[in-house]
Amino acid sequence: MLRYVALRLLYMVPVLLVLSFVLFAFLRALPGGPAIALLGERATERDLEVLEQRFGLDRPVHEQYFGYMRNLARGDLGVSIRTRRPVREELLDRFPATVELSIGAILVAVLVGVPLGFAAAKRYQGAIDQSSLVASLIGISFPVFFLALLLKYVFAVRLGWLPTIGRIDVRMLTAEHPTGFYLLDGIVTRDWDAFVSAAKHLVLPAIALGTIPLAIITRITRGATLDVVSEDYVRTARAKGLVSSVVNRRHILRNAMLPVVTIVGLQVGLLLTGAILTETVFSWPGMGSWILEAIRFRDYAVLQGGILFFVLVVVLVNLLVDISYAFLNPRIRYR
Amino acid sequence: MSVAEAEARELEIEHVGGGLWRDAWERLRHNKGAIAGAVLLGLFVILAVFAPLIAPYGPNERVAGLAATPPGPTAEHWFGVDEQGRDLLSRVVYGSRLSLLVGVVSVAVGLSFGMLLGATAGYLGGKVDTLIMRIIDIVLSIPGLLFAIALVTLLGRGLVQVMLAVGITTIPVFARLLRGSILAVRESDYVLAARSVGTPGRGLLLRHILPNSVAPVIVAATLAMATAIIDVAGLSFLGLGPAEAGLPEWGAILADNQDRLQASPHLVFFPGFAIVLSVLAINLIGDGLRESIDPKLRA
Numbered sequence: 001m002l003r004y005v006a007l008r009l010l011y012m013v014p015v016l017l018v019l020s021f022v023l024f025a026f027l028r029a030l031p032g033g034p035a036i037a038l039l040g041e042r043a044t045e046r047d048l049e050v051l052e053q054r055f056g057l058d059r060p061v062h063e064q065y066f067g068y069m070r071n072l073a074r075g076d077l078g079v080s081i082r083t084r085r086p087v088r089e090e091l092l093d094r095f096p097a098t099v100e101l102s103i104g105a106i107l108v109a110v111l112v113g114v115p116l117g118f119a120a121a122k123r124y125q126g127a128i129d130q131s132s133l134v135a136s137l138i139g140i141s142f143p144v145f146f147l148a149l150l151l152k153y154v155f156a157v158r159l160g161w162l163p164t165i166g167r168i169d170v171r172m173l174t175a176e177h178p179t180g181f182y183l184l185d186g187i188v189t190r191d192w193d194a195f196v197s198a199a200k201h202l203v204l205p206a207i208a209l210g211t212i213p214l215a216i217i218t219r220i221t222r223g224a225t226l227d228v229v230s231e232d233y234v235r236t237a238r239a240k241g242l243v244s245s246v247v248n249r250r251h252i253l254r255n256a257m258l259p260v261v262t263i264v265g266l267q268v269g270l271l272l273t274g275a276i277l278t279e280t281v282f283s284w285p286g287m288g289s290w291i292l293e294a295i296r297f298r299d300y301a302v303l304q305g306g307i308l309f310f311v312l313v314v315v316l317v318n319l320l321v322d323i324s325y326a327f328l329n330p331r332i333r334y335r
Numbered sequence: 336m337s338v339a340e341a342e343a344r345e346l347e348i349e350h351v352g353g354g355l356w357r358d359a360w361e362r363l364r365h366n367k368g369a370i371a372g373a374v375l376l377g378l379f380v381i382l383a384v385f386a387p388l389i390a391p392y393g394p395n396e397r398v399a400g401l402a403a404t405p406p407g408p409t410a411e412h413w414f415g416v417d418e419q420g421r422d423l424l425s426r427v428v429y430g431s432r433l434s435l436l437v438g439v440v441s442v443a444v445g446l447s448f449g450m451l452l453g454a455t456a457g458y459l460g461g462k463v464d465t466l467i468m469r470i471i472d473i474v475l476s477i478p479g480l481l482f483a484i485a486l487v488t489l490l491g492r493g494l495v496q497v498m499l500a501v502g503i504t505t506i507p508v509f510a511r512l513l514r515g516s517i518l519a520v521r522e523s524d525y526v527l528a529a530r531s532v533g534t535p536g537r538g539l540l541l542r543h544i545l546p547n548s549v550a551p552v553i554v555a556a557t558l559a560m561a562t563a564i565i566d567v568a569g570l571s572f573l574g575l576g577p578a579e580a581g582l583p584e585w586g587a588i589l590a591d592n593q594d595r596l597q598a599s600p601h602l603v604f605f606p607g608f609a610i611v612l613s614v615l616a617i618n619l620i621g622d623g624l625r626e627s628i629d630p631k632l633r634a
Contacts, residue, residue, distance in 0.1 A: 015473055030488055137368075137622065141615035143565045143586075145572045146607040149593060157597050273480035277569055281593070291481070292573060295488055307481070314476050 001326065008319050015315070020072075020308055024065050027300050051081075057300075068304065078301035082293075087305040090290065095309075096180030097167060098286035101278065102271045104206030106264065109213035114260065117221025118253065124226060132218055139215030144274045148208035148281035155204060162204050165283035169197040209278045213267045220263045224256035231255070258328055265321030269314050359550075362627035369623025375616035383431040390425035394583040398422050404598035415601040417592065423602065426583040427609050433577075433584050434564050434613055437498055441563035442556050444502025449509025450552065456510065457517030457548075458540055468514070471507040479504045483566055484575055492578035501566045505559050512555055516548035523547075550628045557621035561614045568610050585610050 052058045056067065071078060077087035120129040156164040163169070168182050177185045183202070186195025228234065229252055237251045238244075276288035283289075287306060294302035363369050382389060392398050398412070399405070399420035407415040414423035456467040474482070486500035520526065521544060529543045568586025570576040576587050585606040592602035 015476075019473060026485065026489065137618055138611075138615060141561065141611050141618050143568055143572075143607070143610055143614075145569060146589065146603075146610060149589075149596060149603055149607070153596055153600055153603070269476070269478040273478040276480060276484075277572065280573060292484075295484060307477075310481075311476050314478075318476075 001323075005319070005323065008322070012312075012315055016308065016312065019311060020069065020304070021065065023304055023307060024068065025061070027298075027303055028061050028064075030298060077305035080294075080299055080302050082297045082299050082302075087301045090302065091305060091309060092180065094285065094287050094290045094306075097284060098272070098275050098279070098288060100167075100181050100183060100202065101205055101209060101275060101284060101286055102268070104202050105210035105213065105271060105274075106267070108206050108210030109217050109267070110264065113214045113217030114221050117218040117223075118225055118248075118256075120218070121222045121225035121229065122248075129222070132222065136215035136218045139211050142211060143277075144208060144212065145277040145281055147211055148205070148278050151204045151208050152281060163197075163201050167198060167201050167284060168194060169201075205278050205282045205284055208281070209271065209274045212274065213264075213270065216263060216267070217260060221256065221260055224259045225252060228252050228256045254328070258325065261321060261324055261328060265317055268317045272310060272314075359624075359627040363623055366623040366626060368619045369627075372616045372619025372623065375612060376620060379431050379435060379613050379616065382428050383435050386429050386432055390422075390428040392422040392425040394426050394429035395421060395581045396425070404595065405602070407599065407601040414605045415599070417588070417602055418595070418599075423588075423605055426588060427585070427605055430583040430585045430588065430606065430609065431613065433494070433582065434567075434610070437494075437501070437567045438560040438564045438617070440498045441502040441567070442505065442560045444499060445505030445559060446509055446552070446556050448503075449506040450513050452506065453510035453513030454517060454540065454545065457514035457521065458544065464514070467510070471510055475507045475511075479562075480566060480569055483570060484573070487570060487575050492575065494577040494579060494582070497567055497570060497575075497577050501563050501570070504566070505563070508555060508559065509552060513548060513552050516551055517544055520544050520547045554621060554625045554628060557617060557624055561617040561621065564610065564614055564617070 049058070056064060059067075068078065075088070077091065079086055080090060083090065116128075116132055120126075120132040123129055152164055155162050178188055179185055182198035183195060186192065186198055234247065234251050237247045242251075272288060275284075275286060276292055278284065279286045279288040280292065287310065291303065291306045291310075293299070294306060397420045399416045401420055402416075402418060405416050405418050405420070409415070412422050412424065414427060417423055417426070452467055452471070456464040482504045483500045486503055487497055490496040490500060526539065526543050529539055534543070567576060568584070568589070571584050571586030572590040572593075574590065576590075577584055588606040589603055589610075592599065596603055
C-alpha cells in the first residue's frame, strides 16, 4: 500500500513538470502581453519596457522558465503583475473560498443524492424512481450559470431570503479570519453572527454548484444499488433473518458506495469548472474568478501558480479516492 | 426436448432481434424518453432551418426604442424586447441555429481527432499506446471549461475558434473510450477468425474491429453534443464566447442581460430555458441510445 502511494506520488512529478513547461510556453504564446493588458493600448513603448523589465518579462523565455522553477522550488510563486501582491498570499485567500463552496456543493449532492438514489432503487420503476430519473436528467441539462441566476432571482431578488453576492456581510469583512474558511472562522472565534452570515451566503452558490453532481450521484447510487440488491450475499443476509435496515446499511449501501466514491472524486475537476461560473454569478472571491481575472490581464504568475496548484489538487484528490477504495473494499489490494 | 434442442431454440429466439443495430432501434422506438427528446430536438431543428420564416423579425432588427429596462412579454412581442429594441423571440429563434451548429461542429472535431487517436493507440498498442494515453491523462486532469478558456484565449474569439476550442476539449474522452472498446474487441474470436483467413490489417480494423467498437462512442458523442452547447454558452457567459457583434447566441444574450435580472428577467429566462430545453432533448436521446445499445441491458 505504502509502496503504491509512493509510486503514485513519484509519478506526479514528471506530469507536473511537463505541465509547468507547457503552461509556461503556452502563456508566452498568447497574443497580447501583460504589459499591454495592464497599461492599455495607449501606453508608450517606454512604459511597457519599464514594466516588462521590472517583472523580468524582457529576459529570454527559457531564462524566465528556469528562474520561475527555481523560485517555485523555494515555495515562491512570484508576484501578481496586476495587484503586485505575492501569488502565494492571494492563493491562500482564494483557495479556502473555493474549497468552502465546493464542500458545500458536495454536501448538497451527497446528502440529497445518495438517499434519493437509494430510495429510487428500492422502489425500482416506482413513482420515486421514475421522477428521480426525470429530475436528474433535467438537472444535468441546466447550465450552472443559468441555474445560479434563477436561484439568485427567486430566493435573493424576489423573496429576499438570502443575500445575492459575496461570502459574508460586508460589515463583517473585518472580522477575524484565522483559517480563511469563513464558517470555521465563525466557530473558532465564537463570532456567531459571522457564522450565520457566512452560512446564508453559502446556501445558494452551493446549491447551484451542487446540482449537476447531485443529478449524477443520484443516478450512480441508483444504478449501483440495483446491481447490489440482486447479489447472493444480500439474499443470504435476508435469509438468515437480519432486520431490513441492517441489510440496507451493512450489505447494500456499503457495497453500493464504491462507484459513488469514484464519482465524487471525479466531480472535483468538474466543480472547479462550475466554480468559475458560479463564482462569477455570486461575486464569490474564489479560485475561479481569480483565474478568470488573471486571464483577462495576462497575469502570468497568477495563471501559472493557480492552474498548477489546481491540477495538483485534482491529482491528489484522485489519489485519495484510489486509496479510499482499499478501505471500502478489502478485495482491492494495491501493489 | 433435449438440452441441445432447448439450446438451439434459445439461439433462435436470440437471433430474431437481427443484430445489435436492429435490436437497438427496436428498443429505442419504445423508449418514451428518447421519443420525447427526438420530438423536442426536431422542433429545434425546424426552428433553426426555417428561422427566417418563423421569426417575426430579423435577429438584429430594431422594432422598439432603446430602453434601460426593456418591457417583458406582450401580445406583439411574445418574449419581450431587449435593451436595443430587438424582438427577443426572433433572437432566440435565430439562436437555435448557432447552438445546433455549435453542438454538431464541436463534436465532429472532437470525434474525428479522438477516434483517430483512440484507434491508433488501441490498434497499435505498445509504446505508441503508452505515449498517447499519457498525454491524454494529463489533458484530462485539466477541467474542460478551463481548457476551453485557455484555447479560446490562444485562438481568438471567433465562432469558428470557439467551436474548435470546445471540440478539442472533447478529444481525450472519445480517444479513451474508443481505445478501451477496441482493446476489448481486438482479442475476440471473430477478429482472430478474420485474421486467420488472411484479412489485411486495414480491413481488420475498418471492417471488423471499428464497427464493433463504436457503440459506446456514439452514445458519448450524443451526450457530448449537449455538453458542447452548455460549454459554448458558458464561454459566452464569461465574456469569452463568439465575439461577432450582434450574434444571437443564447449564452451571450443571457450574459449581456444578467445585470437586468431584477427589472427585466425575461431577457435572462427565455434564452436560458432555450438552452435547457435543447440540451434536455439531446440528453433524452443520448440516454435512450445508451439504454438501447448497452449490451448489459439487452435481453
